[in-house]
Amino acid sequence: MKAYAIANTDFVVSKIDDRLYGAFLEHLGRAIYEGIYEPDHPTADADGMRGDVAELVRNLNCPVVRYPGGNFVSAYNWEDGVGPRENRPVRLDLAWHTAESNAVGIHEFADWCTTVGTEMMLAVNLGSRGVDEARNFLEYCNHPGGTYWSDLRIKNGRAEPWNVKMWCLGNEMDGPWQVGHKDADEYGRLAANTARAMRMFDSSLELIVCGSSHSDMPTFPDWERIVLEHTYDHVDYVSLHMYFRNPESDTANYLALSEKLDRYIETVASTIRQVKHKKRSKRDVRICFDEWNVWYHSMQQDRAIRDGHHGWPHAPALLEDIYNFEDVLMVGLVINTFIRRSDVVRIACIAQLVNVIAPIMTEKGGPAWAQTIYYPYYFASVYGRGVALQMPVRSPSYESKHAAETPYVDIAGVHDEDGGTLTFFIVNRNPDEAIDTTIDLQGFTGREIIDHQVMTHPDLRAINTAENPMEVAPRKGAGALLGSKGLSLSLPPYSYQMVRLSI
Numbered sequence: 001m002k003a004y005a006i007a008n009t010d011f012v013v014s015k016i017d018d019r020l021y022g023a024f025l026e027h028l029g030r031a032i033y034e035g036i037y038e039p040d041h042p043t044a045d046a047d048g049m050r051g052d053v054a055e056l057v058r059n060l061n062c063p064v065v066r067y068p069g070g071n072f073v074s075a076y077n078w079e080d081g082v083g084p085r086e087n088r089p090v091r092l093d094l095a096w097h098t099a100e101s102n103a104v105g106i107h108e109f110a111d112w113c114t115t116v117g118t119e120m121m122l123a124v125n126l127g128s129r130g131v132d133e134a135r136n137f138l139e140y141c142n143h144p145g146g147t148y149w150s151d152l153r154i155k156n157g158r159a160e161p162w163n164v165k166m167w168c169l170g171n172e173m174d175g176p177w178q179v180g181h182k183d184a185d186e187y188g189r190l191a192a193n194t195a196r197a198m199r200m201f202d203s204s205l206e207l208i209v210c211g212s213s214h215s216d217m218p219t220f221p222d223w224e225r226i227v228l229e230h231t232y233d234h235v236d237y238v239s240l241h242m243y244f245r246n247p248e249s250d251t252a253n254y255l256a257l258s259e260k261l262d263r264y265i266e267t268v269a270s271t272i273r274q275v276k277h278k279k280r281s282k283r284d285v286r287i288c289f290d291e292w293n294v295w296y297h298s299m300q301q302d303r304a305i306r307d308g309h310h311g312w313p314h315a316p317a318l319l320e321d322i323y324n325f326e327d328v329l330m331v332g333l334v335i336n337t338f339i340r341r342s343d344v345v346r347i348a349c350i351a352q353l354v355n356v357i358a359p360i361m362t363e364k365g366g367p368a369w370a371q372t373i374y375y376p377y378y379f380a381s382v383y384g385r386g387v388a389l390q391m392p393v394r395s396p397s398y399e400s401k402h403a404a405e406t407p408y409v410d411i412a413g414v415h416d417e418d419g420g421t422l423t424f425f426i427v428n429r430n431p432d433e434a435i436d437t438t439i440d441l442q443g444f445t446g447r448e449i450i451d452h453q454v455m456t457h458p459d460l461r462a463i464n465t466a467e468n469p470m471e472v473a474p475r476k477g478a479g480a481l482l483g484s485k486g487l488s489l490s491l492p493p494y495s496y497q498m499v500r501l502s503i
């Protein structure tokens with residue numbers, strides 16, 4: 001089989017916003033406790049944060065981390081997590097049927113973000129609370145001092161405001177599972193009022209309104225239209241979520257889910273355009289895809305806790321998906337889709353970062369390691385900065401549940417003009433055949449291959465564990481050639497690869 005693609009220096013999609021490679025941490029399961037925070041761990045710093053986890057996160061060059069939820073935020077009182085630890089209340093977390101100690105709150109999270117070199121994206125509670133909580137939390141975080149909330153922050157040990165720029169107006173408010181779930185008009189009005197109040201404090205904030213929890217929601221895409229009709233002039237992004245599943249072990253259909261993702265993005269992009277024109281607005285609202293990942297491996301085992309059969313445990317193992325090699329391909333395909341749609345998808349957050357549907361796993365008192373999906377996320381985040389190229393691809397294809405023609409070869413190309421590099425992220429969805437691929441390089445001169453990494457494995461179900469953390473890991477690629485026709489390389493069946501050229 002053969003495939004052919006074109007990369008032309010003049011044909012670009014958009015400058016990629018670095019925040020396309022963001023992540024998410026929720027007070028859920030062992031994400032915070034035993035994830036980033038474990039005071040008794042041998043690598044813990046003075047704040048009780050695990051050094052081994054911080055290092056794995058730092059390596060990801062993660063630009064932004066969304067916090068503190070997720071479903072959790074819709075019944076969260078942020079005030080519970082500030083002040084002396086011994087005075088912080090233990091609360092029931094209704095979203096996950098657990099107990100929350102509040103040992104970690106905004107101060108600890110903010111310090112951790114500094115440690116790992118990332119920025120905070122905060123969510124306000126528009127489920128059980130509203131405008132008042134949002135304005136107080138904002139003042140606590142961003143006002144320099146001399147007011148009740150800002151002075152409380154100073155008293156609690158943080159003199160300088162954090163100046164948090166990105167704020168989510170609630171979480172998945174379209175979902176009946178959400179505490180304080182609302183219909184689109186009700187939520188749209190609340191979000192608009194909250195946004196207006198927050199902008200009265202600082203008009204330069206970047207505000208994110210809830211879109212759909214997934215594209216199969218019965219309210220999709222009317223939800224986006226109605227919510228944006230209320231909020232269009234007051235927000236910057238509409239948030240989307242999507243999780244990818246393969247419960248039937250049907251790899252061909254699973255790997256075609258990125259086609260469904262692409263349609264989801266296109267539908268919301270056109271809804272945004274519709275509302276923009278209806279409102280005769282000059283502003284552009286963009287997409288913040290602030291939850292995405294593979295999530296299905298752990299669903300069954302979580303049921304008992306979520307149904308309340310274990311009482312209200314603190315930080316139990318929940319949503320601990322153990323990722324396999326097949327998921328590497330899926331995550332690579334999702335990120336490639338975001339790169340190709342970076343004109344409209346400006347921010348995205350892999351959900352989540354540690355232990356809970358996460359690229360990083362930990363053992364209490366033991367090691368931290370990279371799950372299989374760590375690598376495609378790592379390569380994109382570290383090397384996918386620059387300008388996304390428009391790349392026509394001619395590839396053999398197959399028929400799937402999600403698209404009549406699903407191409408075997410999926411490519412995203414990123415040109416980093418400042419660094420003088422051209423990087424390709426490539427997935428071969430074909431189960432049996434290698435595909436000889438040529439990328440016609442037009443307008444790029446002085447080319448040399450500087451890195452070539454390949455991920456492939458004879459067993460789609462292969463996983464990484466604490467004992468064997470490198471079972472599924474990238475290996476140096478071989479055989480890529482630069483010639484007069486451009487870059488030629490062979491894509492092994494079921495493979496992910498990254499090729500970088502200096503130009």
Ligand code: AHR
Binds near residue numbers: 026072171172351
């Ligand atoms: O990331 C796990 C959960 O998925 C989040 O809490 C929620 O927003 C979504 O349904």
